Structure formats: C-alpha cells, structure tokens
Amino acid sequence: MESRQSPSIVLGVTSAAIFGLGLWGCGGSGVSVAQPTLQSKAALGKALFFDKSLSAPTGMSCATCHSPNQGFTDPRPGFPTSQGVVKGLFGFRNAPTAAYAAYTPVFQQLAGTGAIGGQFWDGRAADLAAQAKLPLLNPIEMANPSAASVVAAVEKGPFAGALRKFYGATIFHDVPTAYSAIADAIAEFEKTPAVSPFSSKYDAYLAGTATLTAGEQSGLAIFNGKGLCFSCHPSTTAPDGTPPLFTDFTYSNLGLPKNPLNPYYSLPAKFNPLGASFIDIGLQTTTGRLTDTGKFKTPTLRNIAVTGPYFHNGLFLNLADVVRFYNTRDSGAFGPPEVSANMETSTVGNLKLTDQESADLVSFMQTLTDGYIKP
Ligand code: HEC
Ligand code: HEC
Numbered sequence: 001m002e003s004r005q006s007p008s009i010v011l012g013v014t015s016a017a018i019f020g021l022g023l024w025g026c027g028g029s030g031v032s033v034a035q036p037t038l039q040s041k042a043a044l045g046k047a048l049f050f051d052k053s054l055s056a057p058t059g060m061s062c063a064t065c066h067s068p069n070q071g072f073t074d075p076r077p078g079f080p081t082s083q084g085v086v087k088g089l090f091g092f093r094n095a096p097t098a099a100y101a102a103y104t105p106v107f108q109q110l111a112g113t114g115a116i117g118g119q120f121w122d123g124r125a126a127d128l129a130a131q132a133k134l135p136l137l138n139p140i141e142m143a144n145p146s147a148a149s150v151v152a153a154v155e156k157g158p159f160a161g162a163l164r165k166f167y168g169a170t171i172f173h174d175v176p177t178a179y180s181a182i183a184d185a186i187a188e189f190e191k192t193p194a195v196s197p198f199s200s201k202y203d204a205y206l207a208g209t210a211t212l213t214a215g216e217q218s219g220l221a222i223f224n225g226k227g228l229c230f231s232c233h234p235s236t237t238a239p240d241g242t243p244p245l246f247t248d249f250t251y252s253n254l255g256l257p258k259n260p261l262n263p264y265y266s267l268p269a270k271f272n273p274l275g276a277s278f279i280d281i282g283l284q285t286t287t288g289r290l291t292d293t294g295k296f297k298t299p300t301l302r303n304i305a306v307t308g309p310y311f312h313n314g315l316f317l318n319l320a321d322v323v324r325f326y327n328t329r330d331s332g333a334f335g336p337p338e339v340s341a342n343m344e345t346s347t348v349g350n351l352k353l354t355d356q357e358s359a360d361l362v363s364f365m366q367t368l369t370d371g372y373i374k375p
Pocket of ligand 1: 049060061062063064065066082083084085091093094095096097098101104118119120121122128131132133135136140141142186
C-alpha cells in the first residue's frame, strides 16, 4: 500500500525570520512595534491568517483550525468539532478546509430548493471576505468582543503599517472600513496558489506525468461510475481549464445520523439552549426554507486523506467508514438520519460496492493530497 503524502505546502508561521522585520514608525500612537515588510495584500493576509494575537484571549489564529500541515483543517485530535480559544467551548460543525475555498462561487439560492456556492457548510457567507469577518467575533471561536477590538489589536500590532500601505493612510479612522480591509487581506491570501496548489498525484496523472496504480485506477473508475461520486464531486477539468475541484458546490442531505460525540451538545445553555436535542438544519439556516432542511454544501475532496474527521458533524474518522456509509446507509446500520426530510436517495445509500471496490475508492481518494513528489 502506498503511504500517505503529507502536504508540503508549508506556509510558515508569523516570525521575524519569515517576514523580514524592519522598524517602521507607528503613526501617532507613540509606540513603535517592529513592522515587517509585506509586499502585497496577500502577504499581509497571510500574516493575519497566522496571527495568534487576533483572538481574545490571544493564542488562536485562523491557522489553529485551518493548518496548512493538515490540508487547511483543524490538526488538533480528539474532537469531531473545533475547540475555540476559550477552553471547553466548541462549535457544532467540523472545520472544513480553507483550501480551494477561493474557487467556490458566490452564494446563490436556487428556485424552490437548494443553492450553489457560498462559504460555510450552510453557505451563510457569500464569499471569502464576508466569511473571514465571522470567526473573529464568534464567542466559541476567536471570541473577540467587537470589530473595534480586532481593529485596535491590528492597529497596535506589527501589521498596522502594511494595512495603511495597502488600504490607505486613514484606514484606521473608521472601524467598519478597517475591519473590512482586514477581512479582504485574509481573503486575498486565501486566493493565492499556496492555498490551492493543485499539486496532487491526481493532478500529475491528469498532466500525464504520473501513473495511477491498478487500485487507484479502479477507484477512479468506480468514483466516476458505479459509486456515482462524480455526480456531486466532479473529477474532470472544467471547460475553462480549472482543474477538478471535486465539488459542484450544490447542497444535499445525505441522511447522516447525529454524532453523539459532538461536544457542542454538552455546552452551557447560554451557548446551546437545546442541549443534546439540538438539530443542525444546515442550508435552512441560510435560506429559511423548509425545502432546504438538512442540506449541507458538497465539500471539495482535495486533500481528503489528511482532513478527517469527515462530514459536517465529524462523524467518521476514516475514509473507509465514509465509503461504507455511502454504500450501505439504507441498511439502517448507521441509525436514523438527523433530518429525514429532503434526503438524497437516488445516488446515495445502496451502491452494492464490493469490499475491493470500496478499498479502491479509498486508494483513489488518497491520490488527491497536495505535495505529490514523484518517487
Ligand atoms: C475555532 C476553529 C476555527 C477558527 C479559529 C477559524 N475557523 Fe474557519 N471554520 C471553522 C469551522 C467549524 C467552519 C465551518 C462552520 C460552519 O459551516 O458553520 C469554518 C469555515 C471556514 C471557511 C469555509 C470553507 C467552506 O468551504 O465553506 C473558511 C474559508 C474559513 N473557515 C476560513 C477561516 C478564516 C479566514 C479564519 C480566521 C479569520 C478562520 N476560518 C478561523 C473553524 C474555525
Ligand atoms: C448527492 C451528492 C453526493 C454524492 C453522490 C456523493 N457525495 Fe460526497 N458529499 C456530498 C455532500 C453534500 C457532503 C457533505 C455532507 C455533510 O457533511 O452533511 C459530502 C461529503 C463527502 C466526504 C467528506 C468530506 C469532508 O471534508 O468531510 C467524502 C469523503 C465524500 N463526500 C466522498 C464521496 C464519495 C467517495 C462518493 C461516492 C461513493 C460521494 N462522496 C458521493 C455530496 C455527495
């Protein structure tokens, strides 16, 4: 069996060595903080993405839950959802990858039922800049009390000079404008090739520079055939040349059961008044339509071998179990769905895959990890 590749997209951490510290005056504040030279909005956004001073208390950055060493997901083991900066507080959803999110189209509600695009499992942020504003203020994530407090932290910190340089000398005069600039810079970083490198074995295979093993090849055929995976996770290059993103950005209710290990269920009533009876209604949160209850956005499968646990509630720890769910959901072995309305029945639940076919599907998904180096 082939060993897993870990992504080699190492982006580094905020350190003087990486950003090349120089001393800039800090206009008017009277305090001089070492100001690294940053060459672009994206470089500033990268610095902010890794900046652990942007949480309250300090210590958590975007990268805490979206680490480049873990396919831009949460590397901390032990829980199906992410712990916030305040110890013991957890969100109710598994952290998806921030990689390739730049390719997600702006949220668009479809007539009747469903939607395409948008950020988060339920599409409630239209795009990356809108998304980046939310975790900073979420009390169970980075927990800053206000946009003003985030802006004040950046103004006092090492990246104030760069924010002024790229967004204007008066950027700190207006809190909403400054907060939007911070989010915009982070989004610019997320749009860079470092976050979406398209450097997997499968990319090399499509480019004709790598060969799939027999098992991987068989897995690809099942992915595009008997497994019906391609119908929501397209595996081919788009007409405009964009390499396959393994998502069509649509929303489905796969009929997943609740995850009893979700730590959100035992949060204090202040954060979760419903306790263990909380139901995640997914897309309905965003559209308000009953026809969207229980639907979640189809995620990319790029880097999927290193981004477990899987699904919006982190139910499964490995890909073999994911495939077993798609293959045999309708046997009832997984328990009742959390939301039984709008359940996808035509492509999911009874695929009649053999054990070998299931194993091959997993082998194929393991070719989607970035940082492939030809042996
Ligand atoms: C405490 C963990 C945590 C932190 C910190 C965090 N995130 Fe997330 N992120 C999540 C979770 C959980 C979700 C999914 C939430 C949902 O769908 O309701 C998410 C969703 C996202 C998405 C959407 C991906 C998609 O395909 O829908 C992006 C992009 C993202 N985060 C970027 C960021 C950025 C930028 C920051 C810093 C400003 C950040 N995150 C901080 C946990 C975190
Ligand atoms: C009807 C559309 C659809 C089909 C068909 C489909 N998927 Fe999915 N896939 C989704 C959606 C939607 C999610 C997220 C569901 C959730 O978390 O509630 C998902 C999630 C996943 C995940 C977890 C991703 C993550 O980051 O947690 C994997 C792995 C996956 N699918 C693989 C497959 C494979 C393999 C097949 C074929 C056997 C397949 N999918 C068929 C829509 C689909």
